[in-house]
Amino acid sequence: MNHADESLGLLARTIPGATKVFHEYHLDFCCGGKQTLQQAADKAGIDAARIIAQLARLQPQADGAVDWTDAPTPALIEHILERFHARHREQLPELIRLARRVESVHGDRPECPLGLADHLENMLQELESHMQKEEMVLFPMLQRGQTDMAAMPIQVMRHEHDHHGGELAKLEALTNGITLPRGACNTWRALYLGLQTLREDLMEHIHLENNVLFERG
Structure with missing residues (x-):
């Protein structure tokens, strides 16, 4: 096809x-x-x-795998909360800690991602604000089937998602595309592995909301 x-x-x-x-x-x-x-x-x-x-x-979808496109809205929201909201709250504080360590120890190397820890702190604050708005306002509306009332909050969330995409682009610029330099220490390796996972998780998170949850009438 x-x-x-x-x-x-x-x-x-x-x-x-x-x-x-x-x-x-x-x-x-x-x-x-x-x-x-x-x-x-x-x-x-x-x-x-x-x-x-x-x-x-690509292999066909495995038997028993969840197709979130057809999942009930409450189940999809619960998945987003458990798989992404909770996960981001775990990921970012540890990534900030690792980034501070790398910048402190290797700040004299030209490949060192100076400013990364501050950028991740900004991302954490912005994501926390965004997720709280979804949890307190938007998701309860969608769970109650109040799709007309949810139109404006959804528009705001889409705009914030675009901003998160821009923040991911800045993250990649700071890290040369999340590419490890030669001779990187274990802390640096753990940091970049975590950044790659964060990038993939956040993109999947935004995808499920923008292209699945928010598209429901």
Whole structure:
């Protein structure tokens, strides 16, 4: 099947494993989920046929795996809360600690991500504010089926998601694409591994909200 004219958001929510392919090619399927695969590939200077071929090789969804596209709204919200909100609150404080350590010990190296710890602290504050608004205002509305009342909060959350996408881009700029330098110590390695996981988790989190939860009428 030729997926070139389908949106990244649609592909991400209908083809299990597609998000891993998109991560590999640095294609934004969360905030940029409405662009087609062809548009995203052209923008990145990548042959769309290569991506389509990889999507075609993905295994069908495993038996028993949850298709969040069709899951009831309360179950989807509970998944977002447990898998992403709670996880981000665990991830970021430890990443800040590791970043402070790397900057303190290796600040004289040109590859050292100076300013990363402060940037992660800003991300934590902004994400905490964002998640609290979802937990206290938006998610209860959606669980009660108040979709008309939720339209404005959803618009605000989408705007904040775009901002989070920009913060991820700054994170990658500070870390040379989260690329470890030669001779990196174990702390540095743990930091960058955690950053990669944070990036993937946050993009999946935004994708599930923008392209699945918020699209429900």
